[in-house]
Amino acid sequence: MNVLAVSPAGIFGSEFLGTMLLIVLGVGVVANALLPKTKGHDGGWQMIDWGWGIGVMVGVFAAYRTGGHLNPAVTLGLTVAGVDLAPGIPATFANVSLYIGAQLLGAMAGAVLAxxxxxxxxxxxxxxxxxxxxxxxxxxxxxxxxxxxTETIATYVLVIWVLLSGYTNVAKITTADNIQEISGSLIGPLGVTFLIMGIGNSLGGPTGYAINPARDLGPRIVHALLPIKGKGSSDWAYSWVPILGPILGGVLAGLTYLIFW
Incomplete structure (x- = not known):
């Protein structure tokens, strides 16, 4: 079995694209549900949950080469757990920095598109x-x-599932009869779709379940910068919660995996 090599540019591009697709669909579904005169206006919580769940699935498939993290909490959780970020991508400082930088910029780009x-x-x-x-x-x-x-617990559920499911192992190459092909389980991206929806329905009520520092910080920065009429405050007083909570949840999940598995 060979391992798919991913260059630094490939790492950045994979996580950037995946996170951008996640956020354009996620911010888009909330905009459709909340803003005036949209076709989906007042669509409700289930519409939003489905939109975010499907956004995660699309993003994971797009970022298959890097394990489809799309989330600094996932990246940090895998790092603390002492496992590779994806097949052939060790959790070095340089690689972790590339992942997180790409995730934040991808989240900003997705918010602009939405x-x-x-x-x-x-x-x-x-x-x-x-x-x-x-x-x-x-x-x-x-x-x-x-x-x-709330954000810590919700993110812990997400990251411990990622670690135990092994869904990031989607970039392996098998060789049979001198033919190379990408292999991996399709249930991983589909499984995380339902997990995101489950977290939203079970634990998302108090805070809206960011469970991803890039998902909240990137679009919040975009909200602050864009010329949106009557937009009001970007609520920076609260912004540290959906950053620190998911980081704590990811690190605790990584420690759990490191100690018990």
């Missing part, structure tokens, strides 16, 4: 918190300690 799709709807007058809510998460009850705990 804004372009819904530009006319963002121009309409509505509650500024709804416009921010299409980009970034926010708590239903603001209590930073409890909000942090």
């Amino acid at each position: 804004w372009l799709v819904y530009k006319q709807h963002y121009d309409l007058e509505c509650d500024p918190s709804l416009k921010l809510g299409t980009f970034a998460t926010g708590p239903q009850i603001r209590n930073y300690g409890w909000n942090l705990l």
Whole structure:
């Protein structure tokens, strides 16, 4: 069995593209549900859950060469667990930095694309918190300690599943009769789709389940920078919660795997 070699440019491009596709679909579905005069207006929580779940699946498939992390919490969790980031990609400082940088920039690019799709709807007058809510998460009850705990637990569930399922092993090459082909389990990306939806339905109510620092920070930065009419505050006072909580959850999941498996 050979291992698919991925260059630094390939690592960056894979995670950038995957995260961009995740976020354009994720921000897009929330915009469709919240903004005025959209076809999906008032579509509800299940519509949003499905949109994010499918966005993750698409992103994982697109970033198959790098294991489809799309999330610094996943990358850090695998690093702490002492496993490769993907087949043939060790968890070195350089590789981890490439992953996280690509994820953040991909999230920003995806948010810009979603804004372009819904530009006319963002121009309409509505509650500024709804416009921010299409980009970034926010708590239903603001209590930073409890909000942090919620994000930590929800992300722990995600990352421990990633570690135990081994779904990142989708970039192996098998050789049979001198023919090389990419192999791997299709259930991984589909499984994480349902997991994301399950986390949203079970644990997402208090904070909107960022469970991904890049997913929240990248679009929040874009919200702050874009000329969105009547957008209001980007709520930087809360922004540290969906960064630190997922990082803690990912690290704790990695430690759990390191100690018990």
